[in-house]
């Protein structure tokens with residue numbers, strides 16, 4: 370089997386829409402185009418039925434009641450609605466929020482915005498393996514804490530937080546607990562009947578659904594209240610106004626249905642591929658895995674290649690589509706804040722690559738990737754004065770650099 | 774990030790990669806940048822009796838533009854005198870490689886590397902002259 374380049378290994382950035390999903394969506398753009406809020410004719414009824422079916426599928430994947438699912442435009446919106454909506458609704462109780470330094474920007478910036486309007490926030494540092502220490506979390510909570518937000522699966526390093534333990538502490542203290550699960554659906558089992566979680570954010574496009582659609586789980590028992598962030602026609606029981614995007618919703622429902630049915634088999638296959646990739650890459654000197662290897666989804670492998678720079682590395686490996694810990698995605702040249710929060714040196718943060726494996730990744734692609742990495746890392750190290758110094762036994766941390 | 778053809782060419786076929794003996798009195802070594810900033814350039818020059826740079830080598834830890842800037846500089850400085858290479862400006866490098874604004878610092882670093890290598894060589898030669 371031949372390999373087509375570039376090889377897509379960036380499934381944590383987004384996934385292709387599964388062809389089965391796309392096929393289900395199309396009729397809702399053309400034939401069944403009705404507005405699900407139109408109560409007076411069959412166009413509306415057909416659309417409404419499709420929306421409610423999809424709501425059931427989303428609820429089923431996470432063992433929730435369909436009435437607890439609110440459609441949004443994605444996990445960014447879900448995080449904003451959950452965090453601002455809950456903090457504002459419960460602000461009479463207190464104005465302190467706890468979150469983690471390695472959260473997605475959609476959580477961190479929503480909390481920052483609340484700080485701007487008078488809330489206080491604690492951004493807890495994770496342990497060097499990326500996991501939150503339960504006792505440190507407990508210690509960060511205050512009598513005036515109203516909300517805590519911790520992600521289930523980290524988008525950069527794939528570590529899985531112990532949401533159950535964290536949620537139980539919040540329960541004991543009457544604190545609303547929000548979980549960003551954008552990277553978790555179809556990768557880890559989520560049982561909201563058992564988990565002490567009040568609000569959970571989902572996105573379709575990380576789980577083989579279309580972009581631009583997501584959902585927020587809002588617990589009914591005990592009931593969690595939110596202040597709406599989008600005002601208008603009162604859709605979604607007033608929590609999120611705006612005409613529902615039927616085709617997107619149908620896509621998310623189908624994507625989550627497939628995830629529920631196939632995740633066990635798929636994850637076993639992906640784990641084998643990940644192990645193969647890791648074994649291959651570990652034949653290279655001076656490589657470091659970022660994030661805990663046990664409490665981690667098999668889809669993610671984040672590795673630092675010491676003594677090579679991240680952006681040149683990305684350039685060298687243009688046959689594979691991956692993400693770099695050096696944020697050349699934005700205009701800034703900052704190393705990843707997630708890796709920094711783990712205490713990784715700037716050099717190691719700069720030289721990291723996130724490989725994320727998914728539904729359509731093949732063994733041939735993994736083997737090609739291993740060979741490519743071996744040859745390119747070798748070439749870049751030939752070019753690297755740091756590698757040369759390392760081979761000469763120079764301790765780079767003791768060198769006085771001419772900073773500029 | 775879209776790179777110019779010239780950056781890609783230098784990045785894929787870097788010129789004059791390597792190391793000269795830093796203890797050789799006719800070799801000047803300049804090391805600039807810091808790993809924490811994402812780029813470190815090492816530039817070495819070797820001069821003959823006439824004061825002309827007869828060899829230049831580099832190693833660079835950094836992005837494609839940093840690698841290209843240092844590779845280009847080794848080509849430019851060979852065959853020139855120390856005074857001539859001190860006239861190379863970062864803007865010449867940036868222009869030649871069509872660097873985008875966020876990559877201008879790479880050309881600045883390459884200019885700094887030339888100056889550091891020349892300064893190192895002059896310091897060495899000053900010492901030997903005093904000793905003589």
Ligand SMILES: Cc1ncc(COP(=O)(O)O)c(C=O)c1O
Nearest residue numbers: 443444445473475524551552572
């Ligand atoms: C953990 C996490 N939260 C939130 C988001 C944002 O999701 P969306 O693109 O659906 O707004 C992402 C994806 O980038 C993510 O990885």
